[in-house]
Amino acid sequence: MFLDFMSEVEGILKEGLDRCGLSVSLENSLDLSPHADLSTTVAFRLSPALKKSPKDIAAEIYSSMGSPSRWVDRAELVGPYINFHMSRSFLDHVVLEAQGEDAWRGRMSGSVIVEHTSANPDGPLHVGHIRNSVIGDTIVRILRRAGYSVESQYYVNDMGRQTAMVVWGCDHLDLDDSKPDHAIARVYIAAHRIMNERPELSAEVDELMRRYESRDPETVEKFQRAAKYAISGIESTLHRMNIHHDSYKWESEFVWDGSVDEILDMLERTGRTVLKDGALQLDLSEEGFEKSLVLRRADGTTLYTTRDLAYHKWKAENYERVVEVLGADHKLVSAQLRTALRILGIKEPEVVIFEFVSLPDGSMSTRRGKFISADELLDEVEKQAYIEVTKRRPEMDEDFRKEVAGKVAVGAVRYDIVRVSADKATMFDWKAALDFEKLSAPFIQYSHARACSILKKAGDLDEFDPGLLRDDHEISLIKKIAEFDLVIDRAARELKPHQLATYARELAERFNLFYRYDPVLDAKPDELRNARLALVRASRNALSATLETLGIEAPESM
RNA sequence: GGACCCGUGGCUUAGCCAGGAUAUAGCACCGGGCUUCUAACCCGGGGGUCGCGGGUUCGAGUCCCGCCGGGUCCGCCA
Numbered sequence: 001m002f003l004d005f006m007s008e009v010e011g012i013l014k015e016g017l018d019r020c021g022l023s024v025s026l027e028n029s030l031d032l033s034p035h036a037d038l039s040t041t042v043a044f045r046l047s048p049a050l051k052k053s054p055k056d057i058a059a060e061i062y063s064s065m066g067s068p069s070r071w072v073d074r075a076e077l078v079g080p081y082i083n084f085h086m087s088r089s090f091l092d093h094v095v096l097e098a099q100g101e102d103a104w105r106g107r108m109s110g111s112v113i114v115e116h117t118s119a120n121p122d123g124p125l126h127v128g129h130i131r132n133s134v135i136g137d138t139i140v141r142i143l144r145r146a147g148y149s150v151e152s153q154y155y156v157n158d159m160g161r162q163t164a165m166v167v168w169g170c171d172h173l174d175l176d177d178s179k180p181d182h183a184i185a186r187v188y189i190a191a192h193r194i195m196n197e198r199p200e201l202s203a204e205v206d207e208l209m210r211r212y213e214s215r216d217p218e219t220v221e222k223f224q225r226a227a228k229y230a231i232s233g234i235e236s237t238l239h240r241m242n243i244h245h246d247s248y249k250w251e252s253e254f255v256w257d258g259s260v261d262e263i264l265d266m267l268e269r270t271g272r273t274v275l276k277d278g279a280l281q282l283d284l285s286e287e288g289f290e291k292s293l294v295l296r297r298a299d300g301t302t303l304y305t306t307r308d309l310a311y312h313k314w315k316a317e318n319y320e321r322v323v324e325v326l327g328a329d330h331k332l333v334s335a336q337l338r339t340a341l342r343i344l345g346i347k348e349p350e351v352v353i354f355e356f357v358s359l360p361d362g363s364m365s366t367r368r369g370k371f372i373s374a375d376e377l378l379d380e381v382e383k384q385a386y387i388e389v390t391k392r393r394p395e396m397d398e399d400f401r402k403e404v405a406g407k408v409a410v411g412a413v414r415y416d417i418v419r420v421s422a423d424k425a426t427m428f429d430w431k432a433a434l435d436f437e438k439l440s441a442p443f444i445q446y447s448h449a450r451a452c453s454i455l456k457k458a459g460d461l462d463e464f465d466p467g468l469l470r471d472d473h474e475i476s477l478i479k480k481i482a483e484f485d486l487v488i489d490r491a492a493r494e495l496k497p498h499q500l501a502t503y504a505r506e507l508a509e510r511f512n513l514f515y516r517y518d519p520v521l522d523a524k525p526d527e528l529r530n531a532r533l534a535l536v537r538a539s540r541n542a543l544s545a546t547l548e549t550l551g552i553e554a555p556e557s558m
Numbered sequence: 559g560g561a562c563c564c565g566u567g568g569c570u571u572a573g574c575c576a577g578g579a580u581a582u583a584g585c586a587c588c589g590g591g592c593u594u595c596u597a598a599c600c601c602g603g604g605g606g607u608c609g610c611g612g613g614u615u616c617g618a619g620u621c622c623c624g625c626c627g628g629g630u631c632c633g634c635c636a
Contacts, residue, residue, distance in 0.1 A: 028576040041578055047616080054578090054616085081579065120636070160636045251636095279634050290560070290632070297634045304636050328630050331562055355563065356629065363630095392598065408598085420571070423563055425629050432570075432585085436598060439571080439584040446598050454595050494575085502572060505583075512599060521595045536595090558598075 002486040016065030036083030054080035095466035098538030104545040106146035112321040118155040121230035123185030126371035128357040134417040136325040137243040138497035146492035154245040181233025259310035316347035354422035382409035411441030411552035419501040447508040451540035452556040464530040473514040
């Protein structure tokens with residue numbers, strides 16, 4: 001929709017530039033503006049080279065530009081700016097297109113792998129982990145919406161010391177019958193405590209790790225059973241938040257199938273490795289890293305980084321775009337990893353880094369048992385949501401109120417996370433988490449429910465003429481609906497899901513204004529009623545597509 | 559000590575990568591709106607030296623340099 005309008009504007013503008021003999025890239029030279037539907041400031045950029053005032057240049061381009069087209073009504077010259085306005089037929093086209101479900105598919109194609117969450121299987125997800133999950137899952141949904149074929153993947157760190165600690169704990173302590181990931185955490189925390197008191201026992205953990213790496217069958221069974229048990233709990237939390245992974249990739253696979261050895265060979269062949277104190281290291285000082293990267297320990301065992309290089313080689317070979325979501329603590333290792341991949345000539349991943357979520361008294365730690373679990377958060381928010389639904393819809397039965405509370409709770413948690421740019425460090429705050437005001441999912445869900453309610457009461461929709469939708473609220477709503485594809489396109493390119501959250505709020509806002517000022521069911525004459533009904537349906541579709549892409553359910557009534 | 563990220567009204571936040579026309583919203587505060595399609599809504603008001611100082615530019619919240627404050631990282635851990 002909007003992208004079609006934009007393409008035509010580009011064409012018209014380009015014609016003007018060509019006729020003036022000017023060549024300038026139109027990339028990023030068109031902006032949304034409060035003064036027009038699209039606006040350009042190219043004249044400013046051309047000014048120094050042409051030694052003419054931006055105003056004169058704009059006037060020259062303007063007078064040579066192509067004529068208005070299907071979707072472009074007119075361009076106007078305002079000083080140094082050239083502003084473009086949508087045509088009536090474009091607005092009509094948007095309303096028509098938005099009647100169907102297939103209006104929301106993007107133009108991109110190709111395969112993408114998105115790795116997210118990938119928390120160690122040593123306990124439940126906490127409120128820090130789910131920032132990764134929500135950002136990751138929203139990116140998955142945005143990329144799918146944009147047209148890509150997307151595989152979402154959980155990378156299981158089964159070869160680390162954490163997992164070995166869990167296995168040792170399961171060997172020596174009893175798992176209680178609480179949710180699997182919580183039971184595993186208790187064993188893991190207890191194992192740490194015991195190791196602190198009796199450090200000599202840590203040799204047993206080392207032995208477990210050694211046996212696992214050498215693929216001792218009995219040890220393999222133990223590790224995988226423990227990890228799978230933890231993951232089953234993690235998975236149920238993710239499912240509750242509408243997050244599903246298409247596949248799980250186990251770190252150990254790359255050691256056992258020879259990929260890690262292959263990577264080590266490749267690295268040695270670059271001539272950039274050195275043997276220092278018996279350990280194989282990659283010197284990255286040329287690339288600006290102080291310390292060299294250790295690839296293989298003196299005792300011959302592999303390291304996380306090396307296994308990760310093998311994993312990335314696999315990703316690069318199987319997908320056109322490689323995306324991963326990582327916490328800020330991984331910035332340095334991720335940069336080193338990308339540098340090593342560059343040296344090897346392997347495609348580097350696009351890394352989305354999110355800053356930390358801290359508690360008022362410091363950062364979270366699974367090992368120390370200091371965290372607020374995602375389950376606890378969801379339970380509390382759901383409880384609060386149930387109170388709110390009951391207050392607002394006391395006449396509805398309990399099943400209804402429970403169902404709505406569940407959808408509102410998940411939506412509120414997801415929206416609260418995704419609305420903030422990933423590079424902002426945040427502080428977890430119960431008060432804010434339990435607040436369902438405007439900057440929150442229920443605001444958007446509510447708009448959707450209102451639209452559904454009107455459509456339900458209206459019954460079947462007759463023929464309609466979108467040309468009758470002419471007042472400010474109608475037009476600004478149509479324009480916002482049109483913007484969906486632009487937002488998806490940008491968010492998919494830049495991997496910034498918070499842009500979609502902002503859009504969702506703006507869309508709901510404009511629908512609410514339309515709802516407030518333009519009666520639909522009682523509109524006279526019937527032709528106007530039908531046109532408005534069509535706009536309600538277009539809005540409902542846009543809201544539901546937006547919510548779906550945010551991983552938030554769109555209740556028809558709430 | 560070095561590297562990266564952040565600093566926008568009392569609090570939270572968009573805009574910054576690709577510099578342009580009155581700086582985006584929410585919460586809180588003050589005031590108004592339900593015989594009218596769900597008031598989880600809408601309207602009005604007050605509140606901003608865009609951390610500080612330089613620089614580039616016709617023009618800087620946006621780019622560059624320095625500083626200050628906060629976060630994160632700098633293991634033969636993962």
